[in-house]
Amino acid sequence: MSTVFLHVGQCGNQTGHAFWKTVIKDHTVLDSHSFVDHKGIQRSIHVDSEPKVIWSLTRSLKVREKNVCAGKRGRGSNWALGYKGVQSAGDDHLTDDAMECLRKEVERCDHYMGVVLMHSLSGGTGSGLGSRLSEMIRDEYPMNYLMSCAIAPCVSGESPLQHYNSLLTLSHLHRFSDGVILMQNDEILRKLQKRNEKSVSFNAMNQSIANNLCGVFLPTESLTPSSGCSTGMEPWDMVRTLCPVPSLKFIHVLQNARRSVANLVVGRGDSAQSFLAAMKRGVEDKIKSSYNCVTWNPMPVDYWSARRNTLGPRDSSSVTIAANYSSVVDYLETVLERSKVMFEAGAYLHWYQRYSIYQETFEAAFDTLSSIIAEYKAALS
Ligand SMILES: Nc1nc2c(ncn2[C@@H]2O[C@H](COP(=O)(O)OP(=O)(O)O)[C@@H](O)[C@H]2O)c(=O)[nH]1
Ligand SMILES: [Mg+2]
Structure with a gap:
Protein backbone atom coordinates (compact mmCIF):
# COMPACT_ATOMS: atom_id res chain seq x y z
CA MET A 1 0.00 0.00 0.00
CA CYS A 243 -13.61 11.14 10.91
CA PRO A 244 -16.69 8.97 11.53
CA VAL A 245 -18.98 11.56 9.93
CA PRO A 246 -18.05 13.23 6.60
CA SER A 247 -19.09 16.68 7.80
CA LEU A 248 -16.67 16.56 10.79
CA LYS A 249 -13.20 16.10 9.36
CA PHE A 250 -10.76 18.33 11.24
CA ILE A 251 -7.98 16.54 13.08
CA HIS A 252 -5.76 17.95 15.80
CA VAL A 253 -2.40 16.36 16.54
CA LEU A 254 -1.27 18.25 19.62
CA GLN A 255 -2.65 18.02 23.11
CA ASN A 256 -5.27 19.88 25.18
CA ALA A 257 -8.34 19.25 23.05
CA ARG A 258 -11.42 20.26 24.96
CA ARG A 259 -14.20 18.12 23.65
CA SER A 260 -13.75 15.46 21.04
CA VAL A 261 -15.61 13.34 18.53
CA ALA A 262 -12.92 10.64 18.28
CA ASN A 263 -9.32 10.12 19.46
CA LEU A 264 -6.32 8.10 18.46
CA VAL A 265 -3.45 7.55 20.91
CA VAL A 266 -0.14 6.27 19.53
CA GLY A 267 2.56 5.06 21.93
CA ARG A 268 6.08 4.61 20.53
CA GLY A 269 9.08 3.05 22.27
CA ASP A 270 6.78 0.45 23.82
CA SER A 271 9.21 -2.47 23.71
CA ALA A 272 7.75 -4.11 26.83
CA GLN A 273 4.18 -3.51 25.62
CA SER A 274 3.50 -1.62 28.85
CA PHE A 275 1.70 1.14 26.95
CA LEU A 276 -0.92 -1.25 25.62
CA ALA A 277 -1.30 -2.84 29.05
CA ALA A 278 -1.72 0.58 30.69
CA MET A 279 -4.30 1.60 28.09
CA LYS A 280 -6.28 -1.55 28.87
CA ARG A 281 -5.91 -1.02 32.63
CA GLY A 282 -7.69 2.30 32.64
CA VAL A 283 -5.70 4.99 30.86
CA GLU A 284 -8.28 4.74 28.10
CA ASP A 285 -10.99 5.77 30.57
CA LYS A 286 -8.88 8.71 31.73
CA ILE A 287 -8.45 9.83 28.13
CA LYS A 288 -12.17 9.47 27.58
CA SER A 289 -12.90 11.75 30.50
CA SER A 290 -10.11 14.28 29.96
CA TYR A 291 -10.92 14.53 26.27
CA ASN A 292 -14.59 14.74 27.13
CA CYS A 293 -15.68 12.35 24.39
CA VAL A 294 -19.12 12.63 22.83
CA THR A 295 -21.56 9.98 24.02
CA TRP A 296 -22.86 9.08 20.56
CA ASN A 297 -19.58 7.55 19.40
CA PRO A 298 -19.40 4.06 20.96
CA MET A 299 -15.64 3.72 20.34
CA PRO A 300 -14.22 7.22 20.81
CA VAL A 301 -10.65 6.13 21.65
CA ASP A 302 -8.42 3.90 19.57
CA TYR A 303 -4.78 3.14 20.41
CA TRP A 304 -1.79 1.82 18.54
CA SER A 305 1.71 1.04 19.68
CA ALA A 306 5.16 0.74 18.13
CA ARG A 307 8.13 -0.99 19.80
CA ARG A 308 10.62 1.65 18.79
CA ASN A 309 10.44 5.43 19.01
CA THR A 310 12.32 7.00 16.13
CA LEU A 311 11.17 10.46 17.17
CA GLY A 312 13.67 10.69 20.02
CA PRO A 313 16.88 9.13 21.35
CA ARG A 314 17.30 5.36 21.62
CA ASP A 315 15.14 3.77 24.30
CA SER A 316 13.00 6.91 24.57
CA SER A 317 9.25 6.81 24.22
CA SER A 318 6.57 9.17 22.98
CA VAL A 319 2.81 9.46 23.00
CA THR A 320 0.98 11.31 20.22
CA ILE A 321 -2.70 12.02 20.45
CA ALA A 322 -4.73 12.83 17.36
CA ALA A 323 -8.25 14.04 17.96
CA ASN A 324 -11.24 15.27 16.02
CA TYR A 325 -11.67 18.13 18.39
CA SER A 326 -13.82 21.03 19.48
CA SER A 327 -11.34 23.89 19.43
CA VAL A 328 -11.46 23.86 15.63
CA VAL A 329 -14.76 25.71 16.13
CA ASP A 330 -12.99 28.68 17.77
CA TYR A 331 -10.51 28.85 14.91
CA LEU A 332 -13.17 28.58 12.19
CA GLU A 333 -15.25 31.26 13.93
CA THR A 334 -12.27 33.63 14.00
CA VAL A 335 -11.58 33.12 10.28
CA LEU A 336 -15.27 33.56 9.47
CA GLU A 337 -15.72 36.71 11.58
CA ARG A 338 -12.56 38.44 10.43
CA SER A 339 -13.08 37.73 6.76
CA LYS A 340 -16.77 38.75 6.98
CA VAL A 341 -15.88 42.14 8.46
CA MET A 342 -13.45 42.74 5.60
CA PHE A 343 -15.88 41.43 3.00
CA GLU A 344 -18.72 43.64 4.21
CA ALA A 345 -16.43 46.66 4.01
CA GLY A 346 -15.42 45.58 0.49
CA ALA A 347 -11.79 45.48 1.58
CA TYR A 348 -9.22 43.97 -0.81
CA LEU A 349 -11.84 42.25 -2.97
CA HIS A 350 -10.39 43.80 -6.12
CA TRP A 351 -7.27 41.66 -5.58
CA TYR A 352 -9.41 38.58 -6.13
CA GLN A 353 -11.61 40.04 -8.86
CA ARG A 354 -8.48 40.64 -10.91
CA TYR A 355 -8.21 36.89 -11.23
CA SER A 356 -11.94 36.28 -11.74
CA ILE A 357 -12.81 35.32 -8.18
CA TYR A 358 -16.02 37.22 -7.42
CA GLN A 359 -18.41 37.71 -4.50
CA GLU A 360 -20.23 34.38 -5.10
CA THR A 361 -17.09 32.38 -4.29
CA PHE A 362 -16.75 34.22 -0.98
CA GLU A 363 -20.45 33.84 -0.19
CA ALA A 364 -20.29 30.08 -0.87
CA ALA A 365 -17.22 29.81 1.40
CA PHE A 366 -19.02 31.74 4.18
CA ASP A 367 -21.92 29.28 3.91
CA THR A 368 -19.57 26.28 4.00
CA LEU A 369 -17.72 27.51 7.09
CA SER A 370 -20.97 28.43 8.86
CA SER A 371 -22.35 24.97 8.22
CA ILE A 372 -19.15 23.23 9.42
CA ILE A 373 -19.36 25.27 12.63
CA ALA A 374 -23.04 24.39 13.06
CA GLU A 375 -22.36 20.67 12.46
CA TYR A 376 -19.53 20.62 15.02
CA LYS A 377 -21.65 22.44 17.58
CA ALA A 378 -24.51 19.99 17.07
CA ALA A 379 -22.21 16.96 17.24
CA LEU A 380 -20.46 18.18 20.39
CA SER A 381 -23.49 19.41 22.31
N1 LIG B 1 5.08 26.43 10.44
C1 LIG B 1 5.56 27.07 9.37
N2 LIG B 1 4.83 28.04 8.79
C2 LIG B 1 5.35 28.65 7.70
C3 LIG B 1 6.61 28.33 7.15
N3 LIG B 1 6.84 29.11 6.07
C4 LIG B 1 5.76 29.90 5.93
N4 LIG B 1 4.84 29.60 6.91
C5 LIG B 1 3.53 30.18 7.07
O1 LIG B 1 2.92 30.11 5.78
C6 LIG B 1 2.31 31.32 5.44
C7 LIG B 1 2.92 31.86 4.19
O2 LIG B 1 2.82 30.90 3.21
P1 LIG B 1 4.02 30.45 2.27
O3 LIG B 1 4.06 28.97 2.26
O4 LIG B 1 5.26 31.18 2.60
O5 LIG B 1 3.47 31.00 0.88
P2 LIG B 1 3.35 30.26 -0.50
O6 LIG B 1 4.72 29.84 -0.91
O7 LIG B 1 2.77 31.28 -1.43
O8 LIG B 1 2.43 29.12 -0.30
C8 LIG B 1 2.45 32.21 6.62
O9 LIG B 1 1.27 32.08 7.37
C9 LIG B 1 3.60 31.66 7.42
O10 LIG B 1 3.43 31.81 8.77
C10 LIG B 1 7.35 27.31 7.80
O11 LIG B 1 8.47 26.94 7.42
N5 LIG B 1 6.78 26.72 8.89
MG1 LIG C 1 5.97 31.41 -1.91
Whole structure:
Protein backbone atom coordinates (compact mmCIF):
# COMPACT_ATOMS: atom_id res chain seq x y z
CA MET A 1 0.00 0.00 0.00
CA SER A 2 1.52 3.33 -1.02
CA THR A 3 0.94 6.94 -0.13
CA VAL A 4 2.08 9.91 -2.20
CA PHE A 5 3.01 13.17 -0.43
CA LEU A 6 2.42 16.44 -2.24
CA HIS A 7 4.20 19.50 -0.83
CA VAL A 8 2.89 22.83 -2.11
CA GLY A 9 4.33 26.32 -1.54
CA GLN A 10 7.16 27.40 0.69
CA CYS A 11 5.54 26.35 3.95
CA GLY A 12 4.44 22.98 2.53
CA ASN A 13 7.99 22.30 1.41
CA GLN A 14 9.71 23.57 4.56
CA THR A 15 7.52 21.54 6.87
CA GLY A 16 7.86 18.67 4.38
CA HIS A 17 11.65 18.85 4.64
CA ALA A 18 11.55 18.42 8.43
CA PHE A 19 8.96 15.66 8.01
CA TRP A 20 11.07 13.59 5.59
CA LYS A 21 14.26 14.04 7.62
CA THR A 22 12.36 12.42 10.50
CA VAL A 23 10.62 9.75 8.39
CA ILE A 24 13.81 8.29 6.97
CA LYS A 25 15.19 7.59 10.44
CA ASP A 26 12.55 4.88 10.82
CA HIS A 27 13.78 1.68 9.19
CA THR A 28 10.29 0.14 9.18
CA VAL A 29 9.26 2.85 6.69
CA LEU A 30 12.18 2.01 4.45
CA ASP A 31 11.33 -1.71 4.62
CA SER A 32 7.64 -1.27 3.89
CA HIS A 33 7.93 0.76 0.64
CA SER A 34 4.73 2.59 1.48
CA PHE A 35 6.25 6.10 1.70
CA VAL A 36 9.44 5.36 -0.27
CA ASP A 37 10.13 3.07 -3.22
CA HIS A 38 12.40 0.01 -3.38
CA LYS A 39 15.44 2.23 -3.81
CA GLY A 40 14.53 4.44 -0.87
CA ILE A 41 13.37 7.31 -3.10
CA GLN A 42 10.53 9.29 -1.55
CA ARG A 43 7.06 9.03 -2.98
CA SER A 44 6.82 12.80 -2.83
CA ILE A 45 6.10 15.66 -5.24
CA HIS A 46 7.29 19.19 -4.54
CA VAL A 47 5.54 22.18 -6.07
CA ASP A 48 6.24 25.88 -5.63
CA SER A 49 5.60 28.94 -7.76
CA GLU A 50 9.08 30.26 -6.95
CA PRO A 51 12.21 28.24 -7.76
CA LYS A 52 14.59 29.40 -4.98
CA VAL A 53 13.60 27.54 -1.85
CA ILE A 54 12.29 24.36 -3.39
CA TRP A 55 15.51 23.38 -5.18
CA SER A 56 17.72 23.93 -2.17
CA LEU A 57 15.32 22.02 0.07
CA THR A 58 14.88 18.99 -2.15
CA ARG A 59 18.60 18.66 -2.84
CA SER A 60 19.18 17.25 0.63
CA LEU A 61 16.33 14.73 0.34
CA LYS A 62 15.91 11.57 -1.71
CA VAL A 63 13.50 13.15 -4.17
CA ARG A 64 13.06 12.20 -7.82
CA GLU A 65 14.29 15.25 -9.73
CA LYS A 66 11.33 15.12 -12.11
CA ASN A 67 9.01 15.39 -9.11
CA VAL A 68 10.12 18.97 -8.41
CA CYS A 69 7.80 21.45 -10.16
CA ALA A 70 8.91 25.06 -9.87
CA GLY A 71 7.34 28.14 -11.41
CA LYS A 72 8.96 31.47 -12.10
CA ARG A 73 7.16 33.86 -9.80
CA GLY A 74 5.31 33.79 -6.49
CA ARG A 75 1.58 34.11 -6.01
CA GLY A 76 1.69 37.33 -3.98
CA SER A 77 -0.11 35.81 -0.98
CA ASN A 78 -3.26 35.82 -3.11
CA TRP A 79 -5.49 32.72 -3.15
CA ALA A 80 -7.07 33.79 -6.45
CA LEU A 81 -3.70 34.03 -8.19
CA GLY A 82 -2.61 30.66 -6.79
CA TYR A 83 -5.91 29.08 -7.82
CA LYS A 84 -6.07 30.54 -11.32
CA GLY A 85 -2.32 30.54 -12.15
CA VAL A 86 -0.22 33.12 -13.96
CA GLN A 87 -1.31 33.18 -17.59
CA SER A 88 0.90 36.04 -18.73
CA ALA A 89 4.19 34.71 -17.42
CA GLY A 90 3.57 31.33 -19.04
CA ASP A 91 3.50 29.80 -15.60
CA ASP A 92 0.06 28.24 -15.64
CA HIS A 93 1.50 24.81 -16.43
CA LEU A 94 2.27 24.31 -12.73
CA THR A 95 -0.99 22.50 -11.88
CA ASP A 96 -0.74 20.31 -14.99
CA ASP A 97 2.90 19.50 -14.23
CA ALA A 98 2.01 18.55 -10.67
CA MET A 99 -0.87 16.33 -11.85
CA GLU A 100 1.37 14.65 -14.42
CA CYS A 101 3.98 13.93 -11.71
CA LEU A 102 1.21 12.49 -9.55
CA ARG A 103 -0.04 10.26 -12.39
CA LYS A 104 3.47 8.87 -12.91
CA GLU A 105 4.03 8.45 -9.18
CA VAL A 106 0.72 6.59 -8.81
CA GLU A 107 1.86 4.22 -11.58
CA ARG A 108 5.04 3.52 -9.60
CA CYS A 109 3.05 2.63 -6.47
CA ASP A 110 2.44 -0.99 -5.45
CA HIS A 111 -1.10 -0.28 -4.38
CA TYR A 112 -1.92 3.41 -4.38
CA MET A 113 -3.96 4.47 -1.34
CA GLY A 114 -4.04 8.25 -1.52
CA VAL A 115 -2.36 11.63 -1.30
CA VAL A 116 -1.25 13.59 1.75
CA LEU A 117 -1.12 17.28 0.78
CA MET A 118 1.03 19.66 2.89
CA HIS A 119 0.54 23.40 2.50
CA SER A 120 -0.22 26.65 4.30
CA LEU A 121 -3.72 28.10 4.51
CA SER A 122 -2.57 31.64 3.87
CA GLY A 123 0.31 31.70 1.35
CA GLY A 124 -0.85 32.29 -2.25
CA THR A 125 0.67 29.08 -3.56
CA GLY A 126 -0.10 26.80 -0.64
CA SER A 127 -3.67 28.05 -0.32
CA GLY A 128 -4.77 28.76 -3.90
CA LEU A 129 -2.76 26.18 -5.83
CA GLY A 130 -3.24 23.71 -2.96
CA SER A 131 -7.04 24.19 -3.24
CA ARG A 132 -6.95 23.75 -7.00
CA LEU A 133 -4.86 20.58 -6.72
CA SER A 134 -7.14 19.09 -4.08
CA GLU A 135 -10.08 19.64 -6.43
CA MET A 136 -8.23 18.04 -9.38
CA ILE A 137 -7.02 15.08 -7.32
CA ARG A 138 -10.53 14.38 -6.03
CA ASP A 139 -11.79 14.52 -9.59
CA GLU A 140 -9.10 12.27 -11.02
CA TYR A 141 -8.87 9.75 -8.14
CA PRO A 142 -12.36 9.72 -6.61
CA MET A 143 -11.92 6.26 -5.05
CA ASN A 144 -8.66 7.06 -3.24
CA TYR A 145 -8.03 9.01 -0.07
CA LEU A 146 -7.00 12.64 0.10
CA MET A 147 -5.84 14.23 3.33
CA SER A 148 -4.46 17.71 3.94
CA CYS A 149 -1.93 18.82 6.54
CA ALA A 150 -2.75 22.51 6.56
CA ILE A 151 -0.71 25.12 8.46
CA ALA A 152 -2.79 28.03 9.77
CA PRO A 153 -1.09 31.44 10.11
CA CYS A 154 -0.78 33.34 13.39
CA VAL A 155 -4.20 34.97 13.90
CA SER A 156 -2.67 38.32 14.86
CA GLY A 157 -1.80 38.62 11.21
CA GLU A 158 1.09 38.44 8.85
CA SER A 159 -0.71 39.34 5.62
CA PRO A 160 -3.87 41.42 5.06
CA LEU A 161 -5.31 38.67 2.84
CA GLN A 162 -4.69 35.77 5.21
CA HIS A 163 -8.24 35.48 6.55
CA TYR A 164 -9.74 35.48 3.06
CA ASN A 165 -7.17 32.93 1.89
CA SER A 166 -7.81 30.71 4.91
CA LEU A 167 -11.59 30.99 4.42
CA LEU A 168 -11.44 29.97 0.76
CA THR A 169 -8.94 27.15 1.38
CA LEU A 170 -10.82 25.69 4.36
CA SER A 171 -14.00 25.66 2.33
CA HIS A 172 -12.24 23.83 -0.52
CA LEU A 173 -10.57 21.31 1.77
CA HIS A 174 -13.85 20.57 3.48
CA ARG A 175 -15.38 19.80 0.12
CA PHE A 176 -12.59 17.74 -1.44
CA SER A 177 -10.57 16.02 1.32
CA ASP A 178 -11.38 13.10 3.57
CA GLY A 179 -9.58 14.61 6.55
CA VAL A 180 -7.72 17.81 7.40
CA ILE A 181 -4.94 17.87 10.00
CA LEU A 182 -5.00 21.49 11.07
CA MET A 183 -1.76 22.82 12.57
CA GLN A 184 -1.96 26.33 13.99
CA ASN A 185 1.29 28.30 14.03
CA ASP A 186 0.02 30.22 17.09
CA GLU A 187 -0.43 27.05 19.07
CA ILE A 188 2.91 25.52 18.05
CA LEU A 189 4.66 28.78 18.89
CA ARG A 190 3.02 28.96 22.33
CA LYS A 191 3.96 25.36 23.08
CA LEU A 192 7.60 25.90 22.14
CA GLN A 193 7.82 29.24 23.97
CA LYS A 194 6.56 27.58 27.13
CA ARG A 195 9.40 25.07 26.95
CA ASN A 196 12.11 27.52 26.04
CA GLU A 197 11.96 31.28 26.34
CA LYS A 198 14.34 32.12 23.55
CA SER A 199 12.92 33.17 20.22
CA VAL A 200 11.43 30.25 18.33
CA SER A 201 12.60 29.61 14.75
CA PHE A 202 10.56 28.21 11.88
CA ASN A 203 12.95 25.25 11.98
CA ALA A 204 11.95 24.44 15.54
CA MET A 205 8.26 24.83 14.66
CA ASN A 206 8.67 22.58 11.64
CA GLN A 207 10.41 19.92 13.71
CA SER A 208 7.50 20.00 16.12
CA ILE A 209 5.05 19.63 13.21
CA ALA A 210 7.17 16.78 11.79
CA ASN A 211 7.21 14.96 15.13
CA ASN A 212 3.47 15.25 15.47
CA LEU A 213 2.84 13.97 11.95
CA CYS A 214 5.38 11.16 12.29
CA GLY A 215 3.82 10.29 15.65
CA VAL A 216 0.68 9.21 13.82
CA PHE A 217 1.92 8.33 10.30
CA LEU A 218 4.91 6.04 10.94
CA PRO A 219 4.33 2.27 11.12
CA THR A 220 3.01 0.80 14.34
CA GLU A 221 3.03 -2.84 15.47
CA SER A 222 -0.72 -2.55 16.02
CA LEU A 223 -1.37 -2.19 12.28
CA THR A 224 1.47 -4.41 11.05
CA PRO A 225 0.33 -7.82 9.79
CA SER A 226 1.92 -11.00 11.16
CA SER A 227 4.34 -11.10 8.21
CA GLY A 228 6.14 -8.30 10.05
CA CYS A 229 6.20 -5.85 7.14
CA SER A 230 4.16 -2.67 7.56
CA THR A 231 1.51 -1.91 4.95
CA GLY A 232 1.70 1.82 5.72
CA MET A 233 -2.01 2.16 6.44
CA GLU A 234 -1.54 4.47 9.45
CA PRO A 235 -2.58 7.75 7.72
CA TRP A 236 -5.70 6.18 6.26
CA ASP A 237 -6.70 4.18 9.31
CA MET A 238 -6.39 7.43 11.24
CA VAL A 239 -8.86 9.11 8.87
CA ARG A 240 -11.24 6.16 9.23
CA THR A 241 -10.96 6.25 13.03
CA LEU A 242 -11.17 9.99 13.53
CA CYS A 243 -13.61 11.14 10.91
CA PRO A 244 -16.69 8.97 11.53
CA VAL A 245 -18.98 11.56 9.93
CA PRO A 246 -18.05 13.23 6.60
CA SER A 247 -19.09 16.68 7.80
CA LEU A 248 -16.67 16.56 10.79
CA LYS A 249 -13.20 16.10 9.36
CA PHE A 250 -10.76 18.33 11.24
CA ILE A 251 -7.98 16.54 13.08
CA HIS A 252 -5.76 17.95 15.80
CA VAL A 253 -2.40 16.36 16.54
CA LEU A 254 -1.27 18.25 19.62
CA GLN A 255 -2.65 18.02 23.11
CA ASN A 256 -5.27 19.88 25.18
CA ALA A 257 -8.34 19.25 23.05
CA ARG A 258 -11.42 20.26 24.96
CA ARG A 259 -14.20 18.12 23.65
CA SER A 260 -13.75 15.46 21.04
CA VAL A 261 -15.61 13.34 18.53
CA ALA A 262 -12.92 10.64 18.28
CA ASN A 263 -9.32 10.12 19.46
CA LEU A 264 -6.32 8.10 18.46
CA VAL A 265 -3.45 7.55 20.91
CA VAL A 266 -0.14 6.27 19.53
CA GLY A 267 2.56 5.06 21.93
CA ARG A 268 6.08 4.61 20.53
CA GLY A 269 9.08 3.05 22.27
CA ASP A 270 6.78 0.45 23.82
CA SER A 271 9.21 -2.47 23.71
CA ALA A 272 7.75 -4.11 26.83
CA GLN A 273 4.18 -3.51 25.62
CA SER A 274 3.50 -1.62 28.85
CA PHE A 275 1.70 1.14 26.95
CA LEU A 276 -0.92 -1.25 25.62
CA ALA A 277 -1.30 -2.84 29.05
CA ALA A 278 -1.72 0.58 30.69
CA MET A 279 -4.30 1.60 28.09
CA LYS A 280 -6.28 -1.55 28.87
CA ARG A 281 -5.91 -1.02 32.63
CA GLY A 282 -7.69 2.30 32.64
CA VAL A 283 -5.70 4.99 30.86
CA GLU A 284 -8.28 4.74 28.10
CA ASP A 285 -10.99 5.77 30.57
CA LYS A 286 -8.88 8.71 31.73
CA ILE A 287 -8.45 9.83 28.13
CA LYS A 288 -12.17 9.47 27.58
CA SER A 289 -12.90 11.75 30.50
CA SER A 290 -10.11 14.28 29.96
CA TYR A 291 -10.92 14.53 26.27
CA ASN A 292 -14.59 14.74 27.13
CA CYS A 293 -15.68 12.35 24.39
CA VAL A 294 -19.12 12.63 22.83
CA THR A 295 -21.56 9.98 24.02
CA TRP A 296 -22.86 9.08 20.56
CA ASN A 297 -19.58 7.55 19.40
CA PRO A 298 -19.40 4.06 20.96
CA MET A 299 -15.64 3.72 20.34
CA PRO A 300 -14.22 7.22 20.81
CA VAL A 301 -10.65 6.13 21.65
CA ASP A 302 -8.42 3.90 19.57
CA TYR A 303 -4.78 3.14 20.41
CA TRP A 304 -1.79 1.82 18.54
CA SER A 305 1.71 1.04 19.68
CA ALA A 306 5.16 0.74 18.13
CA ARG A 307 8.13 -0.99 19.80
CA ARG A 308 10.62 1.65 18.79
CA ASN A 309 10.44 5.43 19.01
CA THR A 310 12.32 7.00 16.13
CA LEU A 311 11.17 10.46 17.17
CA GLY A 312 13.67 10.69 20.02
CA PRO A 313 16.88 9.13 21.35
CA ARG A 314 17.30 5.36 21.62
CA ASP A 315 15.14 3.77 24.30
CA SER A 316 13.00 6.91 24.57
CA SER A 317 9.25 6.81 24.22
CA SER A 318 6.57 9.17 22.98
CA VAL A 319 2.81 9.46 23.00
CA THR A 320 0.98 11.31 20.22
CA ILE A 321 -2.70 12.02 20.45
CA ALA A 322 -4.73 12.83 17.36
CA ALA A 323 -8.25 14.04 17.96
CA ASN A 324 -11.24 15.27 16.02
CA TYR A 325 -11.67 18.13 18.39
CA SER A 326 -13.82 21.03 19.48
CA SER A 327 -11.34 23.89 19.43
CA VAL A 328 -11.46 23.86 15.63
CA VAL A 329 -14.76 25.71 16.13
CA ASP A 330 -12.99 28.68 17.77
CA TYR A 331 -10.51 28.85 14.91
CA LEU A 332 -13.17 28.58 12.19
CA GLU A 333 -15.25 31.26 13.93
CA THR A 334 -12.27 33.63 14.00
CA VAL A 335 -11.58 33.12 10.28
CA LEU A 336 -15.27 33.56 9.47
CA GLU A 337 -15.72 36.71 11.58
CA ARG A 338 -12.56 38.44 10.43
CA SER A 339 -13.08 37.73 6.76
CA LYS A 340 -16.77 38.75 6.98
CA VAL A 341 -15.88 42.14 8.46
CA MET A 342 -13.45 42.74 5.60
CA PHE A 343 -15.88 41.43 3.00
CA GLU A 344 -18.72 43.64 4.21
CA ALA A 345 -16.43 46.66 4.01
CA GLY A 346 -15.42 45.58 0.49
CA ALA A 347 -11.79 45.48 1.58
CA TYR A 348 -9.22 43.97 -0.81
CA LEU A 349 -11.84 42.25 -2.97
CA HIS A 350 -10.39 43.80 -6.12
CA TRP A 351 -7.27 41.66 -5.58
CA TYR A 352 -9.41 38.58 -6.13
CA GLN A 353 -11.61 40.04 -8.86
CA ARG A 354 -8.48 40.64 -10.91
CA TYR A 355 -8.21 36.89 -11.23
CA SER A 356 -11.94 36.28 -11.74
CA ILE A 357 -12.81 35.32 -8.18
CA TYR A 358 -16.02 37.22 -7.42
CA GLN A 359 -18.41 37.71 -4.50
CA GLU A 360 -20.23 34.38 -5.10
CA THR A 361 -17.09 32.38 -4.29
CA PHE A 362 -16.75 34.22 -0.98
CA GLU A 363 -20.45 33.84 -0.19
CA ALA A 364 -20.29 30.08 -0.87
CA ALA A 365 -17.22 29.81 1.40
CA PHE A 366 -19.02 31.74 4.18
CA ASP A 367 -21.92 29.28 3.91
CA THR A 368 -19.57 26.28 4.00
CA LEU A 369 -17.72 27.51 7.09
CA SER A 370 -20.97 28.43 8.86
CA SER A 371 -22.35 24.97 8.22
CA ILE A 372 -19.15 23.23 9.42
CA ILE A 373 -19.36 25.27 12.63
CA ALA A 374 -23.04 24.39 13.06
CA GLU A 375 -22.36 20.67 12.46
CA TYR A 376 -19.53 20.62 15.02
CA LYS A 377 -21.65 22.44 17.58
CA ALA A 378 -24.51 19.99 17.07
CA ALA A 379 -22.21 16.96 17.24
CA LEU A 380 -20.46 18.18 20.39
CA SER A 381 -23.49 19.41 22.31
N1 LIG B 1 5.08 26.43 10.44
C1 LIG B 1 5.56 27.07 9.37
N2 LIG B 1 4.83 28.04 8.79
C2 LIG B 1 5.35 28.65 7.70
C3 LIG B 1 6.61 28.33 7.15
N3 LIG B 1 6.84 29.11 6.07
C4 LIG B 1 5.76 29.90 5.93
N4 LIG B 1 4.84 29.60 6.91
C5 LIG B 1 3.53 30.18 7.07
O1 LIG B 1 2.92 30.11 5.78
C6 LIG B 1 2.31 31.32 5.44
C7 LIG B 1 2.92 31.86 4.19
O2 LIG B 1 2.82 30.90 3.21
P1 LIG B 1 4.02 30.45 2.27
O3 LIG B 1 4.06 28.97 2.26
O4 LIG B 1 5.26 31.18 2.60
O5 LIG B 1 3.47 31.00 0.88
P2 LIG B 1 3.35 30.26 -0.50
O6 LIG B 1 4.72 29.84 -0.91
O7 LIG B 1 2.77 31.28 -1.43
O8 LIG B 1 2.43 29.12 -0.30
C8 LIG B 1 2.45 32.21 6.62
O9 LIG B 1 1.27 32.08 7.37
C9 LIG B 1 3.60 31.66 7.42
O10 LIG B 1 3.43 31.81 8.77
C10 LIG B 1 7.35 27.31 7.80
O11 LIG B 1 8.47 26.94 7.42
N5 LIG B 1 6.78 26.72 8.89
MG1 LIG C 1 5.97 31.41 -1.91
